[in-house]
């Protein structure tokens with residue numbers, strides 16, 4: 001019962017097409033109080049379309065979206081949310097503090113300016129004209145505007161896109177400070193590293209579908225694996241006959257595939273007398289693994305599950 005009351009966002013089997021383009025295909029996700037959820041995916045994965053549904057800006061073809069106990073777009077839900085969208089405009093000739101005072105005046109229950117400036121790392125920039133701020137500082141100002149109304153839920157659509165590593169990390173500190181205050185956060189990002197650094201739970205989207213979800217350790221375990229590469233006259237189809245759950249590709253004279261159990265799978269390949277020369281087994285970066293996963297949208301994982309029957 002308590003768990004249900006804590007559910008701030010409940011997206012259930014959401015589907016959306018634009019003409020023939022399937023933008024969201026049966027998406028489900030939930031966010032609880034005090035939780036940071038990262039929606040991770042490449043360009044065109046469906047992150048912004050999901051957010052547009054959460055904000056009530058788009059109507060679903062099917063499925064449902066509820067926020068803070070109300071249907072998406074309901075004023076009572078909007079009152080309890082803060083939103084930072086991509087490409088939001090800021091006035092040039094206004095100072096940081098003037099902009100924040102203006103936004104604070106829109107809310108009956110705004111946070112103290114001091115606390116917002118602190119959370120958004122803007123304390124030293126109050127008198128600066130917005131046109132003089134760096135890209136990272138502008139993003140932090142937009143973040144401050146999103147949290148000033150003391151929302152229970154904050155939605156951040158790719159807040160660190162285009163920022164350099166330092167500015168990105170400064171922004172991460174802001175999100176951590178917000179989460180420490182107990183605010184639920186939905187964050188979209190292209191970066192696995194960012195999702196890993198900030199989120200309690202990650203949902204990986206690819207071509208409008210959820211292809212992996214779980215706590216960061218689960219996602220990393222699912223994405224983690226080894227790359228096996230060897231020279232062979234065998235074809236990817238030959239390899240599939242021996243290892244039906246592995247999907248191999250050819251690079252010149254070499255065959256390669258990804259697996260979480262390389263020892264067991266190599267044993268099967270040797271037992272099948274496949275020609276294997278110049279063998280390498282190497283770790284792959286999480287970023288590479290994520291790319292593998294998203295490129296194979298529709299496949300739950302490029303890696304065979306560990307509990308699969310092996311040699």
Ligand SMILES: Nc1ncnc2c1ncn2[C@@H]1O[C@H](COP(=O)(O)OP(=O)(O)OP(=O)(O)O)[C@@H](O)[C@H]1O
Pocket residue numbers: 018021022023041042043044045046047048049050
């Ligand atoms: N208004 C629209 N009309 C037609 N197609 C659309 C529209 N909005 C989105 N799409 C398509 O839906 C798919 C999902 O787009 P979406 O913007 O949600 O992806 P995204 O994950 O947010 O990408 P990005 O990281 O580039 O912002 C894409 O194929 C996109 O071209």
